[in-house]
Amino acid sequence: MARRIQLSSPSPSSSVDPDSEAQERILSGLNEDQRAAVTATDGPVMIIAGPGSGKTRTLTHRIAYLLATGKANPYQIIALTFTNKAAREMRERVQRLVGDRTRGMWVGTFHSSFARLLRREIDAIGYSQDFSIYDTDDSKKIVKQQMNRLQLNTDEVKPRSVQRTISSAKNQMVGPQEYTSMAHGRLQEATAKVYPAYEAALKRANALDFDDLLLKPVQLFNQEPKILEKYQQRWQYVHIDEYQDTNHVQYVLAKQLAAGHKNLCVVGDDAQSIYAFRGADISNILSFERDYPDATTVRLERNYRSTENILTLADSIIDQNEDQLDKTLWTDKDGGEKVLLTEALSEKDEAKKVEQKIRDLQLREGLEYSDFAVLYRTNAQSRALEEALRRENVPYRIIGGTSFYQRKEIKDVLAYLKLLVNPNDRASLERVINYPTRGIGAKTQERVRNYASQNDMSMWQAVEQVEQIDTLSTRAKNAVGRFRAIIAKYMSKMDSAPVDDLTRDLIQEAGMLSELRKEHTRENLRRWENVQELVNGIAEYTASADNATLSTFLQEVTLLTDLDGDDDPNTVTLMTLHASKGLEYPVVFITGLEEGLFPLAKATQERTELEEERRLFYVGATRAEERLFLSWARNRYRYGKQEHNTRSRFLDEIDDSVVQTAGGGRLRQKKNRFSSSSKGSTESYDDMDPHYYRKNLRKGSGSSKKGTRRTTRTVSSKSSSSNGSSGRRVVYDEGEGQIVPGVRVQHSKFGEGKVQSVEGEGDRATAVVFFGGDIGNKKLKLKYARLRVIG
DNA sequence: CCCTGTGTCGTCATT
DNA sequence: CGACACAGGG
Numbered sequence: 001m002a003r004r005i006q007l008s009s010p011s012p013s014s015s016v017d018p019d020s021e022a023q024e025r026i027l028s029g030l031n032e033d034q035r036a037a038v039t040a041t042d043g044p045v046m047i048i049a050g051p052g053s054g055k056t057r058t059l060t061h062r063i064a065y066l067l068a069t070g071k072a073n074p075y076q077i078i079a080l081t082f083t084n085k086a087a088r089e090m091r092e093r094v095q096r097l098v099g100d101r102t103r104g105m106w107v108g109t110f111h112s113s114f115a116r117l118l119r120r121e122i123d124a125i126g127y128s129q130d131f132s133i134y135d136t137d138d139s140k141k142i143v144k145q146q147m148n149r150l151q152l153n154t155d156e157v158k159p160r161s162v163q164r165t166i167s168s169a170k171n172q173m174v175g176p177q178e179y180t181s182m183a184h185g186r187l188q189e190a191t192a193k194v195y196p197a198y199e200a201a202l203k204r205a206n207a208l209d210f211d212d213l214l215l216k217p218v219q220l221f222n223q224e225p226k227i228l229e230k231y232q233q234r235w236q237y238v239h240i241d242e243y244q245d246t247n248h249v250q251y252v253l254a255k256q257l258a259a260g261h262k263n264l265c266v267v268g269d270d271a272q273s274i275y276a277f278r279g280a281d282i283s284n285i286l287s288f289e290r291d292y293p294d295a296t297t298v299r300l301e302r303n304y305r306s307t308e309n310i311l312t313l314a315d316s317i318i319d320q321n322e323d324q325l326d327k328t329l330w331t332d333k334d335g336g337e338k339v340l341l342t343e344a345l346s347e348k349d350e351a352k353k354v355e356q357k358i359r360d361l362q363l364r365e366g367l368e369y370s371d372f373a374v375l376y377r378t379n380a381q382s383r384a385l386e387e388a389l390r391r392e393n394v395p396y397r398i399i400g401g402t403s404f405y406q407r408k409e410i411k412d413v414l415a416y417l418k419l420l421v422n423p424n425d426r427a428s429l430e431r432v433i434n435y436p437t438r439g440i441g442a443k444t445q446e447r448v449r450n451y452a453s454q455n456d457m458s459m460w461q462a463v464e465q466v467e468q469i470d471t472l473s474t475r476a477k478n479a480v481g482r483f484r485a486i487i488a489k490y491m492s493k494m495d496s497a498p499v500d501d502l503t504r505d506l507i508q509e510a511g512m513l514s515e516l517r518k519e520h521t522r523e524n525l526r527r528w529e530n531v532q533e534l535v536n537g538i539a540e541y542t543a544s545a546d547n548a549t550l551s552t553f554l555q556e557v558t559l560l561t562d563l564d565g566d567d568d569p570n571t572v573t574l575m576t577l578h579a580s581k582g583l584e585y586p587v588v589f590i591t592g593l594e595e596g597l598f599p600l601a602k603a604t605q606e607r608t609e610l611e612e613e614r615r616l617f618y619v620g621a622t623r624a625e626e627r628l629f630l631s632w633a634r635n636r637y638r639y640g641k642q643e644h645n646t647r648s649r650f651l652d653e654i655d656d657s658v659v660q661t662a663g664g665g666r667l668r669q670k671k672n673r674f675s676s677s678s679k680g681s682t683e684s685y686d687d688m689d690p691h692y693y694r695k696n697l698r699k700g701s702g703s704s705k706k707g708t709r710r711t712t713r714t715v716s717s718k719s720s721s722s723n724g725s726s727g728r729r730v731v732y733d734e735g736e737g738q739i740v741p742g743v744r745v746q747h748s749k750f751g752e753g754k755v756q757s758v759e760g761e762g763d764r765a766t767a768v769v770f771f772g773g774d775i776g777n778k779k780l781k782l783k784y785a786r787l788r789v790i791g
Numbered sequence: 792c793c794c795t796g797t798g799t800c801g802t803c804a805t806t
Numbered sequence: 807c808g809a810c811a812c813a814g815g816g
Binding site: 082083084109110111112135136210211213214274275277278377378379380400437439440441442443444559561576577578579597600602603612616638639 | 792793801802803804805806
């Protein structure tokens with residue numbers, strides 16, 4: 001955990017001597033275009049780069065080059081990314097290239113970098129050092145509270161929508177006053193009322209939301225030119241990865257910072273812009289040359305990742321879009337396998353076919369499980385895939401969904417700690433005041449809240465003087481008093497006790513331990529292990545650097561996502577198409593290619609939205625190095641109801657010369673191009689010649705993998721890591737759920753049978769299964785028998 | 792005050 | 807289907 005959060009000393013290092021050996025090393029592995037981008041060290045630079053062109057690598061080498069030539073010392077460089085993972089990889093690679101010359105260099109996500117900057121300058125905008133960072137859930141809670149207070153009907157206008165509207169206003173740097181003047185319509189008018197109250201509530205709580213982390217620095221720079229100047233002086237070289245994903249605030253920040261030395265280097269691909277929904281503004285990259293007229297533009301058009309067929313398909317996807325920069329991708333990986341399209345009857349059928357293909361390739365071709373990625377449009381689609389993989393004991397991990405720090409038990413502990421650090425943090429206070437339940441119910445809380453607002457104090461202050469609140473019964477006062485005693489005790493201990501001990505004791509005394517021990521369920525055990533892991537993480541973090549405190553830990557973890565883990569187990573990866581950006585895999589499945597799902601029904605109305613969906617398809621397809629599988633299901637459960645689907649319009653757009661259907665035929669018949677009836681294509685992926693793949697698989701793919709170490713955590717390695725089980729055992733925490741009396745199962749030796757009874761749990765579980773013919777009943781240990789449920 | 796059962800609702804992607 | 811809000815009994 002600690003390794004993820006790199007803090008380095010802010011002291012400027014002295015000038016660096018040129019290192020010609022390193023320079024050579026840095027340039028040697030690059031092609032001509034990449035080299036041009038790396039050596040263009042003066043003035044604004046835009047690197048327009050297609051997928052698989054090594055664009056992040058190029059950026060990395062440029063930073064290393066600056067260091068190796070002595071043009072800059074680490075202190076003068078800042079690099080901004082969108083994920084912590086990207087930042088970590090970049091830092092590691094620079095270190096590999098130039099050795100330990102990186103101390104003082106800022107490499108991080110936009111959010112964590114500016115949170116860090118704010119920590120230093122926060123006084124100037126009237127917050128205190130120990131501010132809390134509110135995630136989207138916290139923000140939503142605040143919005144809801146304010147709506148209640150303002151007596152707005154939360155049925156007519158959803159707090160969620162209001163929160164999103166406020167967020168996008170902030171992304172566009174529209175403040176509360178300005179917003180009010182231009183609001184029209186029900187949602188906007190409600191938002192106009194809530195917005196100022198929301199801001200005030202955050203301020204009172206000494207809290208910043210995600211958007212504030214970027215917005216406040218802009219305001220700070222405007223308000224205090226001296227501070228801006230300081231950072232402009234300091235960062236002579238500003239680098240931004242994935243520039244097409246920047247929103248307006250980020251754009252302004254980049255402009256402010258780079259205005260000093262004008263050495264702004266951005267990397268991006270307009271064709272991979274898939275984050276418009278969270279405010280990313282594609283025009284930032286499209287108009288870079290207009291913003292910086294003396295900019296050097298370098299195009300990286302050579303693709304090192306994918307085969308020709310995959311690239312042809314990808315090109316044919318993106319060709320349908322009108323808005324894009326000119327760019328032609330090419331590769332010298334000729335041909336390759338055709339892209340295989342499979343039609344399934346249902347999402348279960350689709351999942352089964354994916355699973356079969358994975359096992360088939362893994363067994364026959366010796367591919368690792370980690371060579372496979374299965375992509376989908378919405379997180380809900382992962383369920384069917386998970387079930388299919390679990391049934392066959394294929395290890396998998398899911399990226400996204402709820403990450404470690406979003407688990408309830410983790411958020412509970414974090415809330416306790418946030419409260420200690422920042423007593424004004426009302427969201428955290430309310431989260432833990434009655435968890436575990438200690439007799440402070442809704443009514444009591446409301447009375448405390450009222451007392452606080454009537455006396456113009458924070459809720460914690462009201463808790464501190466609970467005896468004065470005469471609306472409360474003695475019983476309630478006692479309950480609140482007990483809570484206060486616990487919190488106060490640990491507040492006073494904070495500076496003296498080591499944080500991990502403090503946390504452990506607090507968990508115990510607050511009653512979380514006994515809460516989790518109350519019932520001996522698997523779930524509770526897992527939760528407890530997660531809490532332990534958190535405590536270890538805190539200890540590790542605070543020991544890692546001098547200025548790594550509990551307060552900074554709490555700020556940093558809010559900004560971590562699932563993509564930032566650091567395990568590298570041999571598992572199949574399941575994730576959304578969005579989460580796949582920047583990653584690569586030898587074999588990629590894109591599932592759920594159905595009209596209404598991908599593209600989503602909502603997106604089909606607007607051309608711009610449809611184009612974003614198409615770019616998403618493009619991103620997904622270009623993740624594949626060797627093989628790409630597309631699939632869709634005729635029927636799919638949505639909202640608990642089965643829906644009948646037609647195949648995605650995208651399938652009618654793509655170049656069908658590189659596509660083969662599972663039945664062996666062409667994707668489209670030449671004559672009736674738009675017929676969606678495909679014949680005989682319900683066969684599985686297995687129908688093709690199994691040896692075809694081995695013959696054509698490149699040997700080189702193993703080594704190319706090293707560059708992009710995939711470092712995401714396994715679903716259950718979280719829970720198994722503390723009980724010391726090996727990394728191989730992944731994923732099966734739900735037990736052998738499907739094996740119950742009555743179901744039909746398949747056994748590798750005995751064939752089909754019917755489960756009669758099941759006994760025991762976990763590894764000891766056994767089932768009596770009746771098989772036909774002269775086999776009869778068999779008692780099987782589920783751990784070894786690998787039964788497959790077939791109905 | 793707390794737990795449980797029932798009904799309601801909706802769901803895209805995320806730092 | 808599943809998360810979540812709300813009502814009613816313990």
